[in-house]
Amino acid sequence: MRYFMALAETLHFGRAAERMNMSQPPFSRQIAMIEHTLGVKLFERNSRNVALTPAGKHFMKDCRNVLGRFEEACRDVRLVASGMKGEMRFGFMMHAAHSVVPQLVQLYAEARPDVRLVLDERTPTEIDEMLVAGTLDAAVTFDCGYAPHLQTVLLVRERLRIIMRKDHPLAAVGQIGPEELREEKVIAAPAATAPALRSAINSYFSAKGIVPHVVLEPRLQHTIIQLVAKGLGVALIPASLCTELGAGLTSRALSDAPQLDVVLRAPITTKNPTVSTFMEIGKSIQRASL
Amino acid sequence: MRYFMALAETLHFGRAAERMNMSQPPFSRQIAMIEHTLGVKLFERNSRNVALTPAGKHFMKDCRNVLGRFEEACRDVRLVASGMKGEMRFGFMMHAAHSVVPQLVQLYAEARPDVRLVLDERTPTEIDEMLVAGTLDAAVTFDCGYAPHLQTVLLVRERLRIIMRKDHPLAAVGQIGPEELREEKVIAAPAATAPALRSAINSYFSAKGIVPHVVLEPRLQHTIIQLVAKGLGVALIPASLCTELGAGLTSRALSDAPQLDVVLRAPITTKNPTVSTFMEIGKSIQRASL
DNA sequence: CACGATCAATGCTTTCAGGGTATCAGTTGG
DNA sequence: CCAACTGATACCCTGAAAGCATTGATCGTG
Numbered sequence: 001m002r003y004f005m006a007l008a009e010t011l012h013f014g015r016a017a018e019r020m021n022m023s024q025p026p027f028s029r030q031i032a033m034i035e036h037t038l039g040v041k042l043f044e045r046n047s048r049n050v051a052l053t054p055a056g057k058h059f060m061k062d063c064r065n066v067l068g069r070f071e072e073a074c075r076d077v078r079l080v081a082s083g084m085k086g087e088m089r090f091g092f093m094m095h096a097a098h099s100v101v102p103q104l105v106q107l108y109a110e111a112r113p114d115v116r117l118v119l120d121e122r123t124p125t126e127i128d129e130m131l132v133a134g135t136l137d138a139a140v141t142f143d144c145g146y147a148p149h150l151q152t153v154l155l156v157r158e159r160l161r162i163i164m165r166k167d168h169p170l171a172a173v174g175q176i177g178p179e180e181l182r183e184e185k186v187i188a189a190p191a192a193t194a195p196a197l198r199s200a201i202n203s204y205f206s207a208k209g210i211v212p213h214v215v216l217e218p219r220l221q222h223t224i225i226q227l228v229a230k231g232l233g234v235a236l237i238p239a240s241l242c243t244e245l246g247a248g249l250t251s252r253a254l255s256d257a258p259q260l261d262v263v264l265r266a267p268i269t270t271k272n273p274t275v276s277t278f279m280e281i282g283k284s285i286q287r288a289s290l
Numbered sequence: 291m292r293y294f295m296a297l298a299e300t301l302h303f304g305r306a307a308e309r310m311n312m313s314q315p316p317f318s319r320q321i322a323m324i325e326h327t328l329g330v331k332l333f334e335r336n337s338r339n340v341a342l343t344p345a346g347k348h349f350m351k352d353c354r355n356v357l358g359r360f361e362e363a364c365r366d367v368r369l370v371a372s373g374m375k376g377e378m379r380f381g382f383m384m385h386a387a388h389s390v391v392p393q394l395v396q397l398y399a400e401a402r403p404d405v406r407l408v409l410d411e412r413t414p415t416e417i418d419e420m421l422v423a424g425t426l427d428a429a430v431t432f433d434c435g436y437a438p439h440l441q442t443v444l445l446v447r448e449r450l451r452i453i454m455r456k457d458h459p460l461a462a463v464g465q466i467g468p469e470e471l472r473e474e475k476v477i478a479a480p481a482a483t484a485p486a487l488r489s490a491i492n493s494y495f496s497a498k499g500i501v502p503h504v505v506l507e508p509r510l511q512h513t514i515i516q517l518v519a520k521g522l523g524v525a526l527i528p529a530s531l532c533t534e535l536g537a538g539l540t541s542r543a544l545s546d547a548p549q550l551d552v553v554l555r556a557p558i559t560t561k562n563p564t565v566s567t568f569m570e571i572g573k574s575i576q577r578a579s580l
Numbered sequence: 581c582a583c584g585a586t587c588a589a590t591g592c593t594t595t596c597a598g599g600g601t602a603t604c605a606g607t608t609g610g
Numbered sequence: 611c612c613a614a615c616t617g618a619t620a621c622c623c624t625g626a627a628a629g630c631a632t633t634g635a636t637c638g639t640g
Contacts, residue, residue: 001360013617026599028617033598038364040371044561047606047617054562055371062363069359070291073352074328081330081345271334272344303588316628318588323627337588337635 001063003030004042008060011050083273085114090278091127091139092119094221095197096262099240100155100285101140104264107281115274123219124194131265137272138279142196143261153264153282156289158238159257160200165231166250177255178208185233187224190217200258201236225249238262291353293320294332298350301340373563375404380568381417381429382409384511385487386552389530390445390575391430394554397571405564413509414484421555427562428569432486433551443554443572446579448528449547450490455521456540467545468498475523477514480507490548491526515539528552 006016007027017027035042042056052060079085092101105117120136124144130136131150140155162181164170173180191198205212215233218224224235229246238260242251264282266275296306297317307317325332332346342350369375382391395407410426414434420426421440430445452471454460463470481488495502505523508514514525519536528550532541554572556565 014615022598023600024617025601025619028619030598032618038367040367042367045617048608048615050617053371054376054564055367058370058376059363059367062359062366066356066359066363069352069356073349073356076352077328077330077332077345077349080348081343086344086348274344304586312627313629314588315590315630319590320627322589335588338586338637340588 001067003027004034005060005063005067007031007043007050008052008056008063011052013050079114081273083115083275083277084112086272086274087116087118088137088272088274088278089118089120089135091122091130091136091141093124093127093139093141093194094121095142095158095194095238095241096140096155097121098244099158099238100262104140104155104278104281104285107285108278111277111281112274123189124196125192127265131267134267137270137275138264138266140262140264142194143263144196147265149268150265151268151279153279154286155262155264155282156240156286158240158260158262160204160236160254160260161239161242161251161257162234162236162254163225163228163242163245163249163251164234165229165248167248168231168234170234170252171250173252175255176252178205178210178212181205181212181234182210184213185215186212187216187218187227187233187235188212188214189219189221189224193219196260200260204236204254204256204258291357293317294324295350295353295357297321297333297340298342298346298353301342303340369404371563373405373565373567374402376562376564377406377408378427378562378564378568379408379410379425381412381420381426381431383414383417383429383431383484384411385432385448385484385528385531386430386445387411388534389448389528390552394430394445394568394571394575397575398568401567401571402564413479414486415482417555421557424557427560427565428554428556430552430554432484433553434486437555439558440555441558441569443569444576445552445554445572446530446576448530448550448552450494450526450544450550451529451532451541451547452524452526452544453515453518453532453535453539453541454524455519455538457538458521458524460524460542461540463542465545466542468495468500468502471495471502471524472500474503475505476502477506477508477517477523477525478502478504479509479511479514483509486550490550494526494544494546494548 003016003020006019007013010016010019013028013031014024017024020027031043040055040059041053042059044051044053076085090105105119108115109117122130122139124141127136127139127141128144131139143152143154162170162176170176170180170184186201188198188201201212216227218227221237221241224237225241225245227233228235229248236254236258245251264279266279293306293310296309297303300306300309303318303321304314307314310317321333330345330349331343332349334341334343366375380395395409398405399407412420412429414431417426417429417431418434421429433442433444452460452466460466460470460474476491478488478491491502506517508517511527511531514527515531515535517523518525519539526544526548535541554569556569
């Protein structure tokens with residue numbers, strides 16, 4: 001096709017051959033071969049003039065198209081391999097949706113505009129499963145400690161705050177700690193859904209020898225806040241989520257508040273080359289926040 | 291690319307090689323070569339499993355695209371060469387627009403739906419020039435006799451009729467011939483525009499030793515009819531154009547009416563393979579009208 | 581745990597597709 | 611009519627790519 005295009009553009013065997021870095025005789029043979037295998041005369045020629053037949057004229061358009069797409073395919077496959085282009089499935093937990101995730105996504109989208117980011121909001125446990133299953137390429141979740149075949153970047157360290165209705169008695173108390181919550185109904189995600197968060201809450205209480213009175217265990221953070229709003233209890237949630245509470249709610253700091261590490265994770269063995277710069281951006285966010 | 295696709299689809303070197311009608315070792319080398327020249331790992335493989343990398347997965351889509359368009363290009367160039375597809379520039383004179391042209395165009399469009407018909411309404415002289423210049427592939431015009439490098443198919447033989455205003459004295463006369471028109475103002479296209487038509491008109495009169503009193507010579511048939519409608523004279527026009535005259539006009543037969551051959555013409559040396567079936571359809575119209 | 585089966589990679593040989601050189605043949609302008 | 615230009619043909623030769631034999635790695639099974 002390149003040979004054909006060279007001749008179609010120059011209409012001169014010698015110059016076309018030169019453009020293809022070869023001598024004229026084999027070039028002539030190649031053109032004859034193309035015409036023979038296609039079974040179509042592409043050029044009208046004598047020893048003086050070369051002209052395209054109608055079929056040749058049409059073939060020229062198609063060749064330009066095919067060759068263009070071929071080049072593009074070769075270019076693109078390199079871009080995909082280098083991580084400049086492609087697709088990345090990115091999971092995150094609701095607890096991080098209002099803190100680092102928007103920034104992370106925005107910075108990455110600027111750095112890699114040709115990578116399609118597939119966002120997937122999940123619970124921490126789902127995220128862990130999907131990371132090992134390979135359904136996610138990277139995810140933002142709580143640091144749950146041991147994670148062998150995962151690389152981890154610490155993004156931010158979040159302090160838990162307590163939220164309650166504005167008309168709740170605790171809203172007026174100065175210092176809130178486990179003791180003050182001894183008799184409170186607590187709403188918290190179950191350990192099966194958010195192990196790191198739940199164990200942080202649990203040990204916050206057990207350090208003082210208190211067993212929290214957990215009355216409801218919804219899986220979604222959204223639901224927890226709504227239940228608190230309805231006066232069914234109080235809840236300990238990451239500080240970043242306390243900025244956009246509903247009208248009837250308020251948040252208070254906790255004494256010796258438990259801290260949770262929000263981390264960016266990806267399988268070490270990932271074959272997706274888009275992930276590495278994503279992790280790099282995660283590191284830059286960490287540095288910026290320290 | 292075919293090699294790549296074979297492996298990408300089977301994920302098995304042996305079977306992919308078989309599909310490509312070759313043995314496994316050279317096939318393995320070809321795949322390695324592709325990866326090397328692209329500088330991209332397309333497959334993740336050990337001696338047990340073969341899997342596509344993200345880059346390979348992306349490349350697969352592009353390859354399918356490129357190969358598809360390649361096949362299509364090869365198929366289409368054959369269609370164009372066989373006249374099944376392509377473009378044909380077809381000229382015709384106004385005098386035939388209401389008779390054979392619609393039928394001819396419709397029959398051809400049905401027979402060759404993939405050929406784009408470029409219609410071009412012209413005067414007979416323009417048509418002759420464009421046919422020799424190669425600007426038109428075929429045309430319907432009056433037979434102007436001698437035409438060396440043109441092939442000709444007679445479509446219909448048209449009788450001329452005379453048109454006039456309904457309030458014109460001639461509208462009541464029984465038999466109209468040159469003698470009756472001796473004193474009439476005649477409107478006719480100039481010889482330079484429609485030589486065959488004009489010479490037919492001229493000899494119709496000169497056979498009786500009469501010189502017609504031609505007062506106006508507009509180039510377009512359309513204009514002639516309008517001038518007649520304004521009472522500026524009478525005109526001799528092909529019978530097929532008399533069916534759709536304006537309200538104030540009427541047509542009458544002529545005694546010994548001059549006849550004109552409407553023909554389909556194309557250069558004998560035409561390189562456009564769409565023309566031959568066009569001419570065949572012209573012949574079928576001729577047979578049908580006899 | 582050892583053995584065989586499976587499958588991709590490697591080494592070596594062979595072949596022919598495709599390139600090079602020399603030359604021919606047809607066309608055109610001076 | 612000749613010289614110059616240009617595409618086609620004849621012949622040769624190289625190396626890309628195919629075949630065969632074999633290796634090495636991995637997995638399932640007795």
